[in-house]
Amino acid sequence: MEVKARAPGKIILSGEHAVVHGSTAVAASIDLFTHVCLRFPSQTENVDALKLHLKDVGLEFSWSIERLKEALSQVCCPFSSVPSSCTTESLKSLSSLVDEQSFPEAKIGIASGAYAFLWLYTSILGFKPATVVVTSDLPLGAGLGSSAAFCVALSAAFLSLSNSVSLDVSQKGWLTYKESELELLNKWAFEGEKIIHGKPSGIDNTVSTYGNMIQFKSGSLTRIKTTMPLKMLITNTKVGRNTKALVAGVSERTLRHPDPMTSVFNAVDSISKELSTVIQSPASDNISLTEKEEKLGELMEMNQGLLQCMGVSHASIETVLRTTLKYKLASKLTGAGGGGCVLTLLPTLLSATVVAKVVKELESSGFQCFTATIGGEGVQICFDGSS
Numbered sequence: 001m002e003v004k005a006r007a008p009g010k011i012i013l014s015g016e017h018a019v020v021h022g023s024t025a026v027a028a029s030i031d032l033f034t035h036v037c038l039r040f041p042s043q044t045e046n047v048d049a050l051k052l053h054l055k056d057v058g059l060e061f062s063w064s065i066e067r068l069k070e071a072l073s074q075v076c077c078p079f080s081s082v083p084s085s086c087t088t089e090s091l092k093s094l095s096s097l098v099d100e101q102s103f104p105e106a107k108i109g110i111a112s113g114a115y116a117f118l119w120l121y122t123s124i125l126g127f128k129p130a131t132v133v134v135t136s137d138l139p140l141g142a143g144l145g146s147s148a149a150f151c152v153a154l155s156a157a158f159l160s161l162s163n164s165v166s167l168d169v170s171q172k173g174w175l176t177y178k179e180s181e182l183e184l185l186n187k188w189a190f191e192g193e194k195i196i197h198g199k200p201s202g203i204d205n206t207v208s209t210y211g212n213m214i215q216f217k218s219g220s221l222t223r224i225k226t227t228m229p230l231k232m233l234i235t236n237t238k239v240g241r242n243t244k245a246l247v248a249g250v251s252e253r254t255l256r257h258p259d260p261m262t263s264v265f266n267a268v269d270s271i272s273k274e275l276s277t278v279i280q281s282p283a284s285d286n287i288s289l290t291e292k293e294e295k296l297g298e299l300m301e302m303n304q305g306l307l308q309c310m311g312v313s314h315a316s317i318e319t320v321l322r323t324t325l326k327y328k329l330a331s332k333l334t335g336a337g338g339g340g341c342v343l344t345l346l347p348t349l350l351s352a353t354v355v356a357k358v359v360k361e362l363e364s365s366g367f368q369c370f371t372a373t374i375g376g377e378g379v380q381i382c383f384d385g386s387s
Contacts, residue, residue, distance in 0.1 A: 011232065014271050024217040059110070072118075174380075229373060233343075234356065254324070323362055
């Protein structure tokens with residue numbers, strides 16, 4: 001049996017950083033995916049190991065089933081219907097399992113992803129031999145939700161072959177989970193995210209699971225549905241950033257200037273709410289669609305100005321902003337800032353020639369560009385390799 005799962009990445013349309021201080025944020029899925037292929041060996045194959053192949057980073061790992069049972073004997077598995085948190089004791093066991101694989105020093109940051117993989121697999125499916133291959137359209141550590149898409153795709157693949165969901169394995173093509181099953185899947189993915197990030201907000205895995213868009217405020221998530229086909233140019237500056245340091249920097253600035261920063265956060269809150277309203281409003285023709293896109297572009301530019309007030313921009317981000325402004329296109333950083341990725345709204349009536357010029361200019365500065373449609377499908381699954 002072979003099963004494939006794919007889960008989308010995400011962008012923050014509005015509200016990053018300010019959301020930590022009580023403002024509303026809006027996030028959306030993008031049609032760039034992390035793909036997971038899970039295959040159990042046939043009865044004729046003499047395989048007694050769990051194998052993980054991370055194709056994009058060129059890493060392969062293999063753990064004997066006996067070694068997994070020995071190291072993770074405290075795991076009450078499989079118990080797929082009740083998402084369980086990884087304890088400190090279990091995390092130490094996972095660490096020892098990954099350490100035995102001689103993880104390359106240059107790629108040690110990926111180790112937490114291997115921890116999440118082992119925890120999700122053994123907790124959901126137990127100690128069965130299998131091969132899991134992971135590929136992704138998403139750059140790592142660029143603020144596009146790559147770790148969440150990884151955890152969601154893994155959870156989707158593992159749950160599809162558990163007793164906790166009911167999927168018709170005879171169907172061909174990409175399938176979606178039922179609403180109640182998506183809730184279970186999302187909770188499992190969140191457990192994986194906690195292993196990787198410690199205290200994630202839950203935004204990334206929720207967007208990756210359900211797709212479309214969500215509005216987030218003070219721990220409350222509200223799903224937004226829109227049929228508006230928004231297209232974005234996503235520019236990866238390739239500049240790494242320390243998210244914790246950037247969040248701390250905004251908090252320190254807030255302590256030094258409480259009244260002005262409160263006004264900044266209130267303004268971001270208003271922008272996010274208006275953006276949600278605009279996105280959900282109907283557009284019956286090209287004129288009304290253009291008007292909507294112009295409003296969204298203005299809101300993005302205002303949000304970017306406020307992010308600059310918070311001190312989270314970067315020289316690389318400013319280079320992207322100057323470049324896209326020459327073509328009268330609205331842009332803003334997405335995620336933590338300090339590097340990472342920048343969003344540029346591509347109006348529906350914008351010619352492909354102009355887009356090509358913008359991309360060429362940005363790539364000449366050493367940046368990486370993707371074109372993505374936002375607000376699309378969430379996680380999907382297919383069996384026996386049909387797609």
